[in-house]
Amino acid sequence: MALFKCDACHHFQETSNDYIGKNARCPKCKENGTIFNTLSYIKEITENNISLKKKLLEIDKIKEIGTSETNDDMIKVYDPIPIDDFDIHNTDIFSQKDHYAPIIKWFKEKYIQANVNPKMMDTTGFFDEVAIYMGNNFNTIGSIVNQIRYIQNKKYDTVKISLSKNNNKEIEQILEFCKMLHHYSFIARYNFQKKDKIIYLTLQSIPKIKNFFNGLWMEWFVLIQIISFFKEKNITLPIIRGVDITFQNQDKNELDIFFINNQGEPVCIECKTGEFRQDLNKYFSLQKKLNIKKENFLLCVFGLEEEQAKGLTSMYEITLVNESTLMNHLESLF
Template sequence: MRHCRHHRSKKTKLTKPSPLQDVNLHNTSLLATAEQHASLQAWFVSRQIEAQFDFSHVDTSGFFDDAARMIGKGYALFAELMDRVRFAYRKSHSWVNLELVNLPQKDAQAINTLCRQLYSHTFFARYHYQKPEKIVRLTLQTALTVRQFFEGGWLEWYAFIELIELAQKRGVNFSCARGVKVVFPNEDLHELDVVCLPAGQPPICIECKSGEFRRDIDKYLRLRKRLGMDRHHFVICASDLTQEQAAGLTAMYELTFVNLEMLAPHLTTLM
């Protein structure tokens, strides 16, 4: 792809992204370094934008990325669980009961397995399965990081892993970040959910929405233009969109809308 050289400041030298082709991206703290973020930092500086990174946001040595992958790959089945947990947190409830008796046996087993795996990774404080009644009883974890995960952080982790795994698979060096705070010259502050800068290519930005997003469309249109990114590289990943809805919104606005199933195929067209 063409590199956007006409936007580059003559005083700014973009550093080469560090090679990560042979790294296990699901179990490394190598991403959580200033060196790994350096190319993105330089790209923002070249546009007179201050970028503030929290390196811990890309540390995959914990279980957040693994849990997000499990949820994302089976989201059609797990969506109700996620909605129930998110609703419980919002209403300050401490527990969730899932009745699986009316589900096909295979689906019930998959949901129960996910709940047990999430519990084993401490995403729930307690887990109990009443086998005769086919009821899963979950006690919510009070840790803020876990609450943030269920309230939407899981989708950021899912998009992040999909993006950097694709770059790695394509043999592309890259610089990546999550939760980037960007400050424009007029001091406007915005946060970017997921950003990846493949070597020799324009950056890719993914904004993740597990809830309502329609009121934010105009904000994203302005943000895309201020970043100088084309519509294909500025992606709104909304978990509850159908493919028809995503295609319709993409046709209406100068943004790219995808759901979880459409994310990887679209990213493949960019690298």
Template sequence: MPIYRCNQCSLVSEEALAPIGSKLPCSRCGTASTVYGTVFYVEKLVERYFSALREIKALQEADSASEALPAVQAATQGAPTAAVAPARHLPSDVDMHNTAQLATAEQHAPLQAWFAARQIDARFDHALVDTSGFFDDAARLIGQDYALFGELMERVRFAYRKSHGWVNLELANLSQKDAQAITGLCRQLYSHTFFSRYHYQKPEKIVRLTLQTAPAVRQFFDGGWLEWHAFIELLSQTQARGQAFSCARGVKVVFPNEDLHELDVVCLSEGQPPVFIECKSGEFRRDIDKYLRLRKRLGVERGRFIICAADLTQEQAAGLTAMYELTFVNLQTLAPHLAQLA
């Protein structure tokens, strides 16, 4: 819908019947105002937002350098100096494993604007990008060796779904190296409260795990771990390129016809279209047609709409990508594909 902003009184208003490029008197003060297309107007706002972030980053770097200068001078004179902490800048220079500062409306604003320009109502839970807890760390450990840890994850998920309170893992048939890796993961998950009890019966080589009842932990084992893994991977790739970005998880989007969808992981980098990752730790084939329609409605190219399925082989992922106008990856091919995106 066409839109204008009055330069005199700052009123922003929509004008359904006004031709784009024409001038209209402001409905509040009467000042002549140019009418723009909504998508064009929002894209310019996003450009200015990122430009302002670059300016803030440059100022912060200058301040950091000026604060460090007295310490350097004192060091050259032999005086003891305090360590100068590296400057942290948002959003391109963020500590990925302590991103409580990303859980704000301001950080989500460019994504909100991108959706709004396409008449899509996007609803965010800002807390879902807060990685100051242990969910992202646990997801990273699982993703690094999912071939070994996949059975554990499936056993725990099955136990939750059947309302069982415990899981027993028999490790006698595994190599010593693999058994040590599994017990190490279980101990670490227990230390981070993903299990309420951990016990290893060494003579029998059996791990006994008592499940945690917290809903957030259950959701993690039911597939949330893969969303965390994909989110951190996408954040890492974006950060490596030094780009400012806006990111989100679990975005609920409502289209003009009131269709509701949830997007697992989304990231909008400066000057680029957004990247969408849908995460599947179980069966997904029945949803392929849904994702095809969703990609087209969002208006993004196939390379930027990614289905990350943990149980796919590389050959299966390549074959499905060739068959459908979507990109299929597994845990091994996710990072290389993201690295190819400009």
């Protein structure tokens, strides 16, 4: 880890090695500071301390001088460090091991093994762009996504979509969606028969594409929404997607989105669409095992009515949101 040192208030904090030599704004006093190579900085401080100690020994002629010891676990902070601007759709900042190390440590302190695939946070591909469009227009294209998933699971490669019940604005959005899928090679081709208002899609058989439509797109949508919020606030915080965890009793779970907010509190988000009620007890049990506060354990159900989300939240020890209310709730946790 690199070391951030504020030139004004002398606040210290660990950050990623990627930012060594860069300037950053202090999360405490908002003044500028510098990010150093930790080993080089410690070496310099150590050499200065040794030199000072020798001088004191010569002056006072004593063998031991009480010095304040460094606690190895002292730096356990999650204050946001503002960094240089980055493109949320083309960055591997959040896939760096140094970045999500505090999350691994959080699980380790609870005797939980966490396995992270760094590629799950790398946004240099096109999954995130497509996922954002899907989430922002879910009311219109949600049924299209469900049809694609259904046909894929049936192992067919052609989807026939009737738009006879859609108005012109909805048809325009759906066509734009199909054009985007074809542009980014999520589908092999599409054909719109304007007279009959029917679209034919030829699907890809690539496993990553299948998994994307099978539910991973929701994780991408939530991840990018949170990263966008980080960018807006000019902060970076530890965040991971698709982490596999193993409890002491060998129970295993996969968490969709997990991050630590600027208060040092864990936040877990699970994503669902369609039928979710049979999984409520599973999520409630997971929330208890992780010992995460109710407001910090979210089940984001795409397409869920807001009133229903509020009612279920009052009934269960987890918080239910939909794709539209997700960020309003998350922002309240900062």
